[in-house]
Amino acid sequence: MTETRITPALRMAEIQPELERLRRRGFLRRALSLGGLTLLTGCDLSTHSGIDAALEAILRFDDRIQKALFSPHRMAETYPASAITKPFRFNAYYAEWQVRPVPDNWALSVSGLVRDKREWPLAALMALPQQSQITRHICIEGWSQIGQWSGVPLGVFLRRVGADLSARYVSFKCFDGYSTSIDMASALQSQTLLALDFETGPLTPQWGAPLRLRIPTKLGFKSAKNLEAIEVTNTYPGGYWENQGYDWFAGV
């Protein structure tokens, strides 16, 4: 079992000064006291109660505060290959969910505030610069595991299609009916990937083939699998879980 003291999304020591600043400005009146937060600095994710504590802490921040705390320069923790969880579990949005084969002639569609709206076949995505990461995936249900994903940094892709980087949202639609959306600052964080590979080979359908979002600074439900469409927009797009009350920002 892997020993991890602090969640990637929850480096309390790092965000403490920012919290203090926000509190001085009267921002944090509704949030947890700093004493309460300090209690969580030692979240041990190798135990269930540690994971619960970390999740609880994330969910106690409301979206506005999470967004204020977000720093594009704060990196999610990375791990050695020996820490990868095996077997890696998969998760879907409803119990009877079926593994979806990749549709014939799959291509990623791009719409909204972008200059170039051409579709992206897999081969074109594979030809873009790639990056690999070993990071922790934290599901809101209370489990976490470490995996390895490789693919195109979303920021590289957004610049390539001439996206309006001052737009507020990037939204994701999946061919299993799932959807989610993120803010532009999170989209441009360098660890946010359009992942093509899981471990050492192409994604399989269960784990999101042929393309998924992998965003280690947020909870697992933001890492949309089986992507088919990306839209850049200023209109709040919501998402499958977000529309049912989950925190939209879902990380710091």
Ligand SMILES: Nc1nc2c(c(=O)[nH]1)N[C@H]1C(S)=C(S)[C@@H](COP(=O)(O)O)O[C@H]1N2
């Ligand atoms: N398309 C799609 N993406 C999705 C989901 C889903 O049901 N459909 N579930 C989300 C949730 S809640 C989690 S925890 C992760 C699970 O990713 P994994 O199957 O690679 O472990 O995918 C997220 N992305």
Ligand SMILES: [Mo]
């Ligand atoms: Mo999840």
